[in-house]
Amino acid sequence: MINRLVVFGATGDLNARYLLPALAALRAEGRLGDRFQLTCSGRKDWTGEQFRRWAAEQLDRHGAASPAAARKAVAESAGYRRADATDAADVASVISGDEPVAVYLALPPGIFPDVVRALHRAGLPEGSRIILEKPFGEDLRSAVELNRLLASVVPEDAVFRVDHFLAMTTVQNVLGVRLANRVLEPIWNSAQIAEVEIVWNETLALEGRAGYYDGTGALKDMVQNHLLQVLCLVAMEPPLSLGERDFRDRKVDVLRSIHPLTDEDVVRHTRRARYLAGRIGDREIPAYTEEEGVDPGRGTETFTEVELRLETWRWAGTVFRLRTGKAIEDDRKEIAVRFRHVPHLPFGDGERAVPNVLRFGLEPEGVTLELTGHGTRPQSLAPLDLTAPLQPPTLPAYSLLLLDALSGEAALSIRADEAEEAWRVVTPILSAWSRDLVPLEEYPAGSAGPPLRSEVP
Template identity: 75%
Template sequence: MIQRLAVFGGTGDLTARYLLPALAALRAEGQLGDGFRLTGASREEWDSDRYRTWCAEQLDRHGGASPAGARRAVVASAGYRRADVTDAADVAAVVAGDEPVAVYLALPPALFPRAVDALHDAGLPPGSRIVLEKPFGEDLTSARELNRLLADVVPERAVFRVDHFLAMTTVQNVLGSRLANRMLEPIWNSTHIAEVEIVWDETLALEGRAGYYDGVGALKDMVQNHLLQLLCLVAMEPPITLGERDLRDRKVDVLRSVRLLTDQDVVHRTRRARYLPGRIGGHAVPAYADEEGVDPGRHTETYAEVELELDSWRWSGTTFRLRSGKALGRDRKEVAVRFRPVPHLPFGHEGEARPNVLRFELEPEGMTLDMTGIGAHAQALTPLSLTARLKPPHLPAYGRLLLDVLKGDPALSIRGDEAEEAWRVLAPVLRAWESNRVPLEEYPAGSDGPAPRPFEGDRRRRSDLLHPEALPHDGPH
């Protein structure tokens, strides 16, 4: 297990909010010993004492779930080096040593190629690993080039393209529910499943992230990585094991099976929009274009929706809808699997059969199965919901990912060919959006998003049935 972690971008928001609390959680679980060392690297003119003070402040703010002793141990393990991540000499000073080091690039994605070049020139100790956040590249061409650069520095197995969604408890439970329950896997196909919605809707607006978000947008920030990863787990064939090769091979199979959208498909099966002024939770929210740091001329979307189909034996005929939006009226973060209706109802006209929907709720983590049962009157149908709330995991998602990095288990990281296939899937969408073939719509902050198109009213009504609030829950819980 690697005992050194060097974080470039060591004073940034990712380090403060996620990496430091993850390290404290690992220490509390006994996964990090006294020999572990953290080096933060950034351009601030700090020394190690100043950095340790900053780490302590951030852990008090974001890592309160871990014991004070674990937080103090992480602070004590920390050191600091001022460094320009694109300068090979600076990088060499950070990673110098005989022992392997895990290098975490907690940086804007635009810096990745220059940072990897600097790592190549600086040289890494044998057995070292490189960690990159999403998005991996800006398109298919840049992803391929970044893969080529990385291959010149470390072996593919030592590259961790991390996506913290894959370490979330409910996401892992998608596999558990499918593969450990005999009643589900036989009906996990297009014969029984009409559509799958993979949704990350949030009330959160820009919240000061213009420097990153305005150059990326919802499609690249959420759909290209997080939501496509969820698609892979939902649609993949059962792997022989959950080891790195078997699991990642099956995920790549899913992406390869995605039917590429034609230009006409992109017009009719994708949407993009950005929010106007509105109110969320009683608070006024400015239009996205008026947020500080936003360039309105970029036409960055805050809402993205893509409808896909898979050309495979299992899934031909099932619709997969991926959607993410900011500044919406309610949080909805889930994978919703909608089953086809039963072929016959012998209950006359008393009540209506509720569509069976299995929802994997991502935040808060849980599962719900919407069903139909008999109500108080004989033969009168009534909706039922069976709900399970999952226990909080021992480790946060970033804790699980960091542990995999330090131990050298890449099963939950994204392989190079998988990253390229994800960009291939969305390449037609990117081209059409960049040429304005799909209009940039608008929606008020605090609303449900852009208004339904006239021709998709029926589809939107069906989609509404996937929401837990859409129908009354009169049955047992």
């Protein structure tokens, strides 16, 4: 267990909203020992006391689920050093010491290569680890280069590419439900499942994130990492164990099995759009191109839909649809496994059973099985839904990821080849979009998103 954590970019939103509250939750659960040291670093010219006051405010705002004593302990124990994370001398002054250190890069992904080079020149103590937020690179070429740089600093098992979706209770529950229930695993294949829909639609608009989002877009921000990770858990073959090698090998198998998209495939099976001005509840939302910090010329999408097919015995013939959008009328964050129609119904004329759907709610968390039962009239049918809310997790997702990184448990970390395979999947889409082969559609903020293809005149 590493007892030193250094956070670069510590005055930013990631540390405020997620990392500090995650540490407070670990402290409250007794998972951080008395030897644990937290060093935070940023470019703001703050004293240690100024940072601790700021940290206390952020913990009260974002970490209220943890006891006040735990929040106070984390804030008061944090050290602060002003430093440029791309400068080797500054980095060396922050990570100095003989004991191994876990270095968290809570920074814009575009500067990861420069920071990794600075870490290399500064010299990490033996046994140290590096933790990176997604996206891992900006395209396939840069992902390969970033992995090469990381390998020059620490071994692969000391690199933690974190994706908090993998630690979410419902995402983990996908494995429990499909692998631990005899009734499901035999029918978890294309013979029974017509479509798997993985959706992350949110009412949130840009919310001041133009600096990051406008250079990224929905495809890179959500599909290339989060939604592809969820797809892996839904589609993977049963692993021998949930240990890091078995588990991650099966995820890479899924990514490798995704049918490579040609330009024609991209035109037929992908969509992109961005929101216009509109209203969501009592909020007036400006058009995306009018948001502060947005460059309209980039053509950044805020909505995307991608249909993928897997070339495996289990999944040949099943459609995997990944969809995400911002400024949508309602939050919809779920995995919907849609089964095929029954071959025959011995009921009255006009009666038709709706195909069964197994839904894993991501936010709020829960599992629902949509069946068809007998209706109130003779030989009639009616929906029959079975819903099971999930118990809230003991620790939030970021707490689990931090604990894994500190303890060296890499199963929920993204391996180098996995990161590169995910970029292989989306690279043809990015290429075709850059040549405007797929039109950039528009939808009003507060709507359901672009109209279905069948509704387009």
